[in-house]
Amino acid sequence: MNQRVLSLLVLVLHTVFPQCFVKAFAPNPLPSSRRRTAQSSRLHSKEPNSSNDVVVQDDKEIIANLKAPSDSTSSESIKHPQLLNGTPPNKRKLELAWCNHDACYEAIREKVVGEHNHMELTGPATGQVVYSWDHQYSMDNGSTATTTANKVTSPPAVLLLVKHDEDELLKIAVETIEQLMRMGVQVLVDSTLRGDLEKCEKIDTESDMIRLFDPTPVPGFGSGEQLSDSTDDSSSANGSDKSEFGEGNISADLWDPDLVVTLGGDGLLMFAASVFSGPVPPILPVAGGSMGFLTPFAREEMLEAVLISLGLIEVTEDEDDLDDDSSSMNGSGLSLSQRANNNMQIEAATREGYNEKPPLAFGNNGAICISMRMRLDCRIFGSDGSLRARYVVLNEVVIDRGSSPYLASLECFCDDVHLTTVQADGVIFSTPTGSTAYSMAAGGSVVHPAVPAILVTPICPHVLSFRSMILPDSIVLRCYVPSDARSSACVHFDGKHRTELHRGDSVQIQMSNHPVPTINRADHSADWLSSLKRNFNFNTRVRQNPL
Numbered sequence: 099m100n101q102r103v104l105s106l107l108v109l110v111l112h113t114v115f116p117q118c119f120v121k122a123f124a125p126n127p128l129p130s131s132r133r134r135t136a137q138s139s140r141l142h143s144k145e146p147n148s149s150n151d152v153v154v155q156d157d158k159e160i161i162a163n164l165k166a167p168s169d170s171t172s173s174e175s176i177k178h179p180q181l182l183n184g185t186p187p188n189k190r191k192l193e194l195a196w197c198n199h200d201a202c203y204e205a206i207r208e209k210v211v212g213e214h215n216h217m218e219l220t221g222p223a224t225g226q227v228v229y230s231w232d233h234q235y236s237m238d239n240g241s242t243a244t245t246t247a248n249k250v251t252s253p254p255a256v257l258l259l260v261k262h263d264e265d266e267l268l269k270i271a272v273e274t275i276e277q278l279m280r281m282g283v284q285v286l287v288d289s290t291l292r293g294d295l296e297k298c299e300k301i302d303t304e305s306d307m308i309r310l311f312d313p314t315p316v317p318g319f320g321s322g323e324q325l326s327d328s329t330d331d332s333s334s335a336n337g338s339d340k341s342e343f344g345e346g347n348i349s350a351d352l353w354d355p356d357l358v359v360t361l362g363g364d365g366l367l368m369f370a371a372s373v374f375s376g377p378v379p380p381i382l383p384v385a386g387g388s389m390g391f392l393t394p395f396a397r398e399e400m401l402e403a404v405l406i407s408l409g410l411i412e413v414t415e416d417e418d419d420l421d422d423d424s425s426s427m428n429g430s431g432l433s434l435s436q437r438a439n440n441n442m443q444i445e446a447a448t449r450e451g452y453n454e455k456p457p458l459a460f461g462n463n464g465a466i467c468i469s470m471r472m473r474l475d476c477r478i479f480g481s482d483g484s485l486r487a488r489y490v491v492l493n494e495v496v497i498d499r500g501s502s503p504y505l506a507s508l509e510c511f512c513d514d515v516h517l518t519t520v521q522a523d524g525v526i527f528s529t530p531t532g533s534t535a536y537s538m539a540a541g542g543s544v545v546h547p548a549v550p551a552i553l554v555t556p557i558c559p560h561v562l563s564f565r566s567m568i569l570p571d572s573i574v575l576r577c578y579v580p581s582d583a584r585s586s587a588c589v590h591f592d593g594k595h596r597t598e599l600h601r602g603d604s605v606q607i608q609m610s611n612h613p614v615p616t617i618n619r620a621d622h623s624a625d626w627l628s629s630l631k632r633n634f635n636f637n638t639r640v641r642q643n644p645l
Contacts, residue, residue: 189215228466259291521560
């Protein structure tokens with residue numbers, strides 16, 4: 099009886115509701131997991147779902163697709179369900195920005211293009227930087243100014259720094275100063291070089307073309323009284339209270355030189371950079387020391403290199419004009435043989451099949467290649483949060499254990515996120531320029547000077563997993579001596595300004611906004627690779643014989 103009633107009920111339902119599914123009322127033998135798999139296979143099937151399909155989720159029975167889409171429904175409306183008058187709606191515009199520790203800025207390198215918000219890069223992060231002068235200065239002997247385009251232009255000024263107690267270098271400096279004065283170029287000298295010039299009969303130290311370089315320390319840098327001295331007196335700004343030597347000859351300050359020339363070694367270049375805690379003029383490094391990793395210019399070409407760097411000599415040369423003979427003269431007057439003496443020719447150029455073109459003439463078409471050498475802005479804070487000292491460094495900051503027999507114990511943070519606990523002889527925070535100095539000796543990577551990065555290199559860490567790291571230049575590093583440290587630590591800035599760090603003291607390190615622009619002999623890559631090969635025999639070994 100019950101079976102007949104059930105069959106009759108099914109027949110009535112099938113007649114009244116022909117679109118309903120009889121199968122839905124039958125028990126489903128598949129478990130829930132297999133039901134989901136069957137559902138997924140139907141959803142991804144190329145064949146259209148039957149109008150009698152039933153989607154079952156867990157314990158709930160959902161009747162779907164009760165009505166199949168009619169043939170009149172276009173496929174375009176399925177793809178764009180929100181079509182308005184046949185036009186798809188506009189997407190929201192995506193915007194990019196750079197956000198550092200202090201503020202957010204509009205993105206410079208990254209950009210969003212197209213209506214679909216595609217993210218692209220406008221170009222490389224770095225490149226070869228060149229500078230040129232807006233107009234040619236007229237070299238009028240004995241002139242103090244020239245008029246160009248209804249503007250009075252002061253004569254170019256060169257700050258000349260010479261390594262002390264080197265008679266040969268002093269002789270070259272005297273000859274160069276004499277020639278520059280004849281060409282109407284002001285020469286700025288420090289007190290030591292001025293004393294040497296007074297003993298020389300060739301140079302008239304009373305001339306207006308020679309000025310004493312006696313800079314006022316930049317407020318906010320240094321330590322002690324110099325750090326707290328934030329005087330911005332107008333009398334100091336215009337130089338009215340500056341010392342004088344010679345009648346009407348006011349000593350020069352930091353903003354006076356158009357070019358800095360260092361005749362010495364790498365240490366003299368670092369000293370010149372330390373003099374300018376703020377903006378730095380272009381520096382022409384001339385070799386006069388022992389190694390000369392950062393000094394690509396020879397002393398014999400010093401005068402002409404200065405004139406080209408100041409835009410006083412116009413150099414024009416095309417790539418096709420270069421002669422294969424390394425002893426031929428190029429348009430700048432700096433011979434390729436001198437470039438070879440400075441190891442500017444790569445050793446592999448003599449190999450068969452190696453086709454390397456020599457670089458264009460120095461200062462070609464008025465463009466001077468420079469390396470924008472990054473510096474670090476370093477600050478020492480006491481345990482009470484007070485600023486104790488501030489320095490800028492070109493090479494590295496070193497925090498070590500000093501004379502203590504215990505390991506240096508430091509807690510280091512990167513953008514206020516814990517970076518690591520240092521238990522080692524010390525740690526080095528280096529610039530790309532300093533990557534070939536102490537950091538390299540401690541096992542750090544060698545980094546191209548154009549790479550914007552900060553290197554963190556441990557010194558003899560008492561752990562196997564602490565390795566050298568390369569961090570972006572946008573980060574802010576902070577290391578402090580914890581309260582449970584066994585002893586204090588010491589910090590050095592480019593090997594100077596040794597300061598003891600007590601428990602609770604910290605050092606903050608970040609990128610300085612004022613790099614050191616050094617003039618390239620060829621370009622930043624050629625100079626750097628040449629120095630690696632010349633000074634460190636980079637990847638030099640006996641070449642295997644061919645098979």
